[in-house]
Amino acid sequence: MKHLVLSIIGMAGLLCGHLLLPEQVCAQDSRTAASDMHTLPSTPPETQASPGKSLRDVALDSALTNHKLIYFGKGEEPPQDSVTNLIRHFYENQFRHISDPLAPYFLFLSKDSKLAMGMGGCVRMRGYLDWGGSIPSSGFAPYLIPMQKDPTRERYLGTTPAGTCLFFRVIGTNKKLGNYQIYIEANFNGYEARDFRLKKAYATINDWTIGYANSTFSDPQALPPVIDASGPNAKMSATSVLVRWMHDLPKGFTIAASLETPDQSIETVENVTAKASQYIPDVAVFAQWKFNTSDHIRLAAIYRSFSYRDLLSSRNRYAGGWGLQFSSIWSPVAPLTLYGTFNGGAGYASLGGDWLMGDYDLVADRDRPGRLYSPYTIGGFACVQYNFTPQVFVSGTFGGTRYLPRYAMQPDEYKEGLYMAANVYWYLTPRISCGAEIDLGRRKNADGNARWARRLNLMAQFSF
Numbered sequence: 001m002k003h004l005v006l007s008i009i010g011m012a013g014l015l016c017g018h019l020l021l022p023e024q025v026c027a028q029d030s031r032t033a034a035s036d037m038h039t040l041p042s043t044p045p046e047t048q049a050s051p052g053k054s055l056r057d058v059a060l061d062s063a064l065t066n067h068k069l070i071y072f073g074k075g076e077e078p079p080q081d082s083v084t085n086l087i088r089h090f091y092e093n094q095f096r097h098i099s100d101p102l103a104p105y106f107l108f109l110s111k112d113s114k115l116a117m118g119m120g121g122c123v124r125m126r127g128y129l130d131w132g133g134s135i136p137s138s139g140f141a142p143y144l145i146p147m148q149k150d151p152t153r154e155r156y157l158g159t160t161p162a163g164t165c166l167f168f169r170v171i172g173t174n175k176k177l178g179n180y181q182i183y184i185e186a187n188f189n190g191y192e193a194r195d196f197r198l199k200k201a202y203a204t205i206n207d208w209t210i211g212y213a214n215s216t217f218s219d220p221q222a223l224p225p226v227i228d229a230s231g232p233n234a235k236m237s238a239t240s241v242l243v244r245w246m247h248d249l250p251k252g253f254t255i256a257a258s259l260e261t262p263d264q265s266i267e268t269v270e271n272v273t274a275k276a277s278q279y280i281p282d283v284a285v286f287a288q289w290k291f292n293t294s295d296h297i298r299l300a301a302i303y304r305s306f307s308y309r310d311l312l313s314s315r316n317r318y319a320g321g322w323g324l325q326f327s328s329i330w331s332p333v334a335p336l337t338l339y340g341t342f343n344g345g346a347g348y349a350s351l352g353g354d355w356l357m358g359d360y361d362l363v364a365d366r367d368r369p370g371r372l373y374s375p376y377t378i379g380g381f382a383c384v385q386y387n388f389t390p391q392v393f394v395s396g397t398f399g400g401t402r403y404l405p406r407y408a409m410q411p412d413e414y415k416e417g418l419y420m421a422a423n424v425y426w427y428l429t430p431r432i433s434c435g436a437e438i439d440l441g442r443r444k445n446a447d448g449n450a451r452w453a454r455r456l457n458l459m460a461q462f463s464f
Helices: 002-032 054-065 080-088 353-357
Strands: 066-072 108-109 115-131 155-160 165-175 178-189 195-205 208-212 239-248 253-259 273-275 282-292 297-309 316-335 336-346 377-387 393-403 412-427 432-445 449-463
Touching: 054 080, 054 377, 080 108, 353 377, 353 393
Parallel strands: 066 108
Antiparallel strands: 108 115, 115 155, 115 165, 115 449, 165 178, 178 195, 195 208, 208 239, 239 253, 253 282, 273 297, 282 297, 297 316, 316 336, 336 377, 377 393, 393 412, 412 432, 432 449
């Protein structure tokens, strides 16, 4: 216990150091505002939500006035309502998650309110401590829980900048094109979470999106606010190059369909089966009903086609895969927010969650040598979030996954995983936040053998 306490104190010290720089930057900015910049009028922080609006929405509204504006073009400066509506477009995104960075602090706006652009990002630092056995990853994934006790890895203290990102966005209106948007984002991930990699790059014109973006099968808005880098082990988080059509209908309904670049994660048997190149795009659709300010219910589906080589008959063969997902976010009363997602299907495993760690899109068919088939998998999670104020909330998440193949599994094969998280978030300002979280996970194999893992997370984030 003594070692555990000392490790927690050391981790807290490291993260507090990362918080000092953003505070200094904010203080200096408030003293040296340039004369050609304009600060949006500040309003007292709201502590109560209006009808149809949760405290979660109130917290986001406070960020709308936290900007420095630089106007360009001819004419008079636009009225305040036009400016606020234009900035609000930065947050009107069907695929936005609470951990995504805010709109840039410095924004360039045209005086006719037809164009806004800015470059921003966030600095996110996480520290984590495992005890009673450690997971060999900065993300808490039950799939990776070691099934054999290793006395050399009883405790582990780690830090990661994963999630630190930079982005550039342009939002505008054109007489011929209508509404358009260009977005590019890169973050630190990959090897030791320090490689700078492209995360998103797309263009949207009215109902059409082309580029590297979240899959239509995903629903980031319905993901719970966890500090852990991996999140629930049943979340669908695929990003791919796609062409998407998304249209808003009356009374809060939205429909979408997309063609997405295929990817595969298939099991092969030496001298029996082999991978083959994919050339049929994934087809994803969703239908959504939005109610209140930011609550919704969504039903999504995806169909996939896989090709592989049957080496015994020297033929290319094909197998289909599909997935269904129901997701929702709902605030029945202002302080309370409920999140829920359930997904299931066959051959959709490589789109996210624990399934990314293995080859579960196609596996060997034991009754037909040289053939592969899509095994069933299911998963889901639920989360409860309670806001004491718009700036302070706690949440608890519980979820799991289960592998359901057609045949009996090998004794040491992954069968199911459980994921639990409880945390507290505090927004010191609209752009500076910190939090603490306890994660608990379990992996169970086909032979019934199971092991638990525990993790303490601390997080500090500055959005600019």
